[in-house]
Every structure is written in structure tokens, then in C-alpha cells.
Amino acid sequence: MNEADLIDRAVQGDLDAFNDLVLLYQDIAYNTAYRIMADSSAAADATQEAVISMYRKLDGYRGGSFKSWFLRIVTNACYDELRRNRRRPTVPLEPETDDGELIESADWMEDKSAGPEETLSQKELELAIQNCLNDLEEKFRVVMVMVDISGENYDAVASAIGRPIGTVKSRLARARLKMQDCLQGTMELLPDKFRPMGEEKDDFAS
């Protein structure tokens, strides 16, 4: 059964058809949520909320790309989850010193495993990118995740975030510049095919 049939049946109230659609897109939905939330449990919560919300809003589906429509709901669920987290910020686990006193700084949580001397595996590359993504402002991160990770076009992103396409373009450009700056320190550790033009750039700049 193709996607259009599933959608038709789901809109008519067929729960099995709806669940088939969920199975079809849950990985990309979760991945998008994870890249935005940077937390697996929060991403799972956002994805589940998005699925429930999608079920409620099925009557409002007016055609077009179902994936984009679903990702738009996922993005909104992520926004809601982020807002909830801001209202009820989680208290980070703080380690104790040898004397049993709490260490107030959260620097201990920083992942130092991706040091320049260490080999950058695929997992470490992912971690480095995720850390840089986390450093981005929420509005830049969402746009970048939707375009570069979820593979959405500018129109779909503009629709998802409720902003004009010009805003998407400017946010994406700024996000990529920031990402490039952030990854600058780890670029040398990237596989050759991912490395930027190191020396050439400096020569050019001078």
C-alpha cells in the first residue's frame, strides 16, 4: 500500500493505516527531534507528542508532502518541549569533591574525549557536530537541522517555523557560518574529504 492510500485511510479514521505512517516516518522524526533537542529522552517525548498531535490534526491535512507536514509538527513539538524545559529547567547532576562538597561548575560535564590528539571516529565526529549544533541559538539550530539533517527544502522550513523564506535563508547562512567557526578547531581531525581549505585560506586571506 502506498503512502497516499495510507493517508486516505488514516484520515478516515483507520488507526492501523495511521500507525503504518508513523512507522514509515518515525526514524526521521526522532532524528530531527534528537538533533534539535540534543537529548534522547526529550527527543522521544517530543516525537511521541508529535505523533499524538498528528493524529488529532489529521483532519487538517491538506495534501502536499506528508513528511514535511509531519516534520513541521515534530518541530513544533520540539519548540514546546524546549519551552517547557525553560520553564522547568533541569538541575544538572553535580559531582562531589573528595570532601563531599558539591562542585558547582558544570565543566565536568564537558566532553573532553574529542581532543585533538585522539582519533576522531565517526561517533566522535557526530558528537563534535552535535556539540556545535547545541551551541547554536535555537532558531538557527532548527533551520539547520531541518535543511541539512532532515533534508527539507526552504519552503517547508519556512512553513514549519512560520517565517518567510528570506528568514530561512539568512538564518541558515548564519548557522552555517557559526557551525564552520565552531568546527574550526576539530576540522583538522576530520577525514580528509571533510577538511576545509586550511593553508590555502590563510594564504588567500593574507
Add this chain to the structure above:
Amino acid sequence: MISQARISPKDMEELCAYIDNELTEQERSSFEEKLARSVVLQKALIDQRKLCETIRAIPARKAPRNFTLTTLEAREARKGRFLLPLFSWASVLAVALLAVLMVSEFAFKNFAVATAPMETQAPILAMGAESDLAAEPTTNPPLITWSYPYVGGGAGGSGLPNTAQAQPIPPYYGLGGGPAAAGKQGVEEGTPTETPTVGETPAVPVEATPIIFGIREDALGQVIETSHPAEFVPLTQIAEAVAEPQGLVSPAVKLTLAGLAVVFGLAALFLYRKR
């Protein structure tokens, strides 16, 4: 990244859109011309392409579990789907209604103030009209006597109506037409005995009361009568009515609407947070 510092934000946006195939044909060819001329853009293009490849190369996270809905979850999801929009719209409607009432009441008050001078003058005008009507002979009229009735002007007091024989000649008739002493004396009032002829002064008894500014001396300083309209409205009361016109809607209705708006709004907020 030094090369990027030389790229304008506009060029950077075009560069990203170029990489993502989001430019129109015209924009694309225009940008490619610009790209061919600028080494900075060419380097930046290579960097940005590598960055995108790097980001897109990270493995996608698999969903840790299935997010499908059970029948019970689906029923629960469907159950509450109307409540949030229902309460939201009800709250918005209550607020809108309240706003409309307030605005119309404000406009009404302004209209009332604008027309107040006319309204306040109405009783005053009515007072004059009523007093004129009330001044008809059925009651004691307010009279201010500026001269004696039937007394002719100083210059023509000798004229006597032709009906003088048929009607009683009022007292003081013909005063000022000539010397009072010229008339016949001793004629009874109201009983003319002969037709006066031209040149004769009718015999009229004349009182010798002096007249000052057309008022008899004995009537000076007397208040003949004062008159009020049938329903006298004090000006202070009119002023109060203008200052505080009655509202269109009672405060209870407004309070009820405001209360409903708050209750519905809180319910919507609760449902929204509970989602």
C-alpha cells in the same frame, strides 16, 4: 574562515541557496557569473560544501521505540482534541464581546456628551414655552405693566374707536391726548351718554397717579407674580445627568463576560500545558 569574512551576508545567503539548489534559473546564472569572477566566493563554496557534506554524513538516529498509538491512546487523543480549541475560542469570543461592549459604551458616552448642550437647553426652552401657555388668562398671568392698559400713546391719545358707544369706555382712555381737564367731567364710567365728536375729548376719569418709566408709582417694587414651568428641573441635576450618563450594559453583564473570558482562558491554558 578568513575568506568568509570577506563575503557579504547577501552573498553568503546566495551561496547557501546555491548549494541547496534553492535558486531560480535566473538567480543561479547570475550567481554563477559572480562566482566565476570571485576567488573568495569559490573558496567559500568549497568550504561550505564540505561543511554540508560533513553534517549530512553523520548517521541518523534510529527511533528507540515505536511511537505508534494503541486504540486506547488514539481514543484519548481524539477525546480532548475539541476542548482546547473550544475553550480558546470561547475565551477569545468573550474578550471580543467585552471589548465591543466597552467600545460602544465609550462611543455612546461621547455621543451623549456631544449632544448634552442641546438636551440641557430643552427644559429651559420648554420652560419658556410652558410659561407662555400657562400665562393664558385662565390663571393669574405674570404681568409686568409698563403702561396702563388702553392708554394711548402720548401723541395720539385722542383717537376713540368707533365702538366706543357699544362698549364701555375703559377708564383712563385717551390719556395723553390732551389736557384731562378738557373732557367732560362727571360722566359715569361705562355709560357713555353721547357720541363724542371729532375734536372733543371724551370724558374720562383720570387718576392723578404719577407714572415712572411706565409703571404706576403705587406699583413700583411689587412682584406681580413669578412663574415656573410645570416640572422644574434644576440645572445641577441636568449637569449631573450629562456628566454621568447611564451605561448601555449593566456592570453585572460586563463582569460576567470578563469572568467567562478568564475562566475559558485558564481552561485553555491548562489544556495546552497538559498536552
